[in-house]
Amino acid sequence: xxxxxxxxxxxxxxxxxxxxxxxxxxxxxxxxxxxxxxxxxxxxxxxxxxxxxxxxxxxxxxxxxxxxxxxxxxxxxxxxxxxxxxxxxxxxxxxxxxxxxxxxxxxxxxxxxxxxxxxxxxxxxxxxxxxxxxxxxxxxxxxxxxxxxxxxxxxxxxxxxxxxxxxxxxxxxxxxxxxxxxxxxxxxxxxxx
Ligand code: ZN
Numbered sequence: 001x002x003x004x005x006x007x008x009x010x011x012x013x014x015x016x017x018x019x020x021x022x023x024x025x026x027x028x029x030x031x032x033x034x035x036x037x038x039x040x041x042x043x044x045x046x047x048x049x050x051x052x053x054x055x056x057x058x059x060x061x062x063x064x065x066x067x068x069x070x071x072x073x074x075x076x077x078x079x080x081x082x083x084x085x086x087x088x089x090x091x092x093x094x095x096x097x098x099x100x101x102x103x104x105x106x107x108x109x110x111x112x113x114x115x116x117x118x119x120x121x122x123x124x125x126x127x128x129x130x131x132x133x134x135x136x137x138x139x140x141x142x143x144x145x146x147x148x149x150x151x152x153x154x155x156x157x158x159x160x161x162x163x164x165x166x167x168x169x170x171x172x173x174x175x176x177x178x179x180x181x182x183x184x185x186x187x188x189x190x191x192x193x
């Protein structure tokens with residue numbers, strides 16, 4: 001067994017040992033809201049937003065972007081599980097700011113090994129072959145954090161399957177301070193009505 005699998009299973013054993021009343025939690029989030037945020041390992045939505053098991057939906061992907069699949073989850077979140085308020089939370093120092101669709105396509109074309117970030121940008125240090133398939137994916141990269149939050153709130157609010165009465169709030173998590181900083185123009189765009 002890999003060391004990581006062993007560590008995960010050990011930790012889970014301890015967690016399950018005191019699982020207790022959480023066995024009786026209902027499926028719908030008790031506090032009726034959802035967070036769309038980045039998968040970045042430094043972000044822990046349960047901690048930065050004060051969530052306990054059963055409280056809220058947390059939808060995560062690279063960048064916390066309003067991809068079609070993120071919207072699929074948000075629609076299920078309100079339509080079947082009753083959430084009524086949503087947050088879009090991107091963050092400072094996001095990896096999605098370090099490349100473009102073209103860079104990612106080129107990197108994957110030359111090698112499937114992990115690339116390295118140097119002062120001159122991403123570079124392949126591993127061997128080929130790669131695959132041109134990466135050129136057909138929109139990686140939803142980020143140029144400007146506030147702008148990406150605004151774009152995603154607008155995309156969610158203007159989606160035909162999202163009802164007008166759900167407010168969407170836009171924030172940036174600061175990885176240096178742990179603080180959530182509002183993006184006022186995004187929250188404004190996410191107002192109900
Ligand atoms: Zn990120």
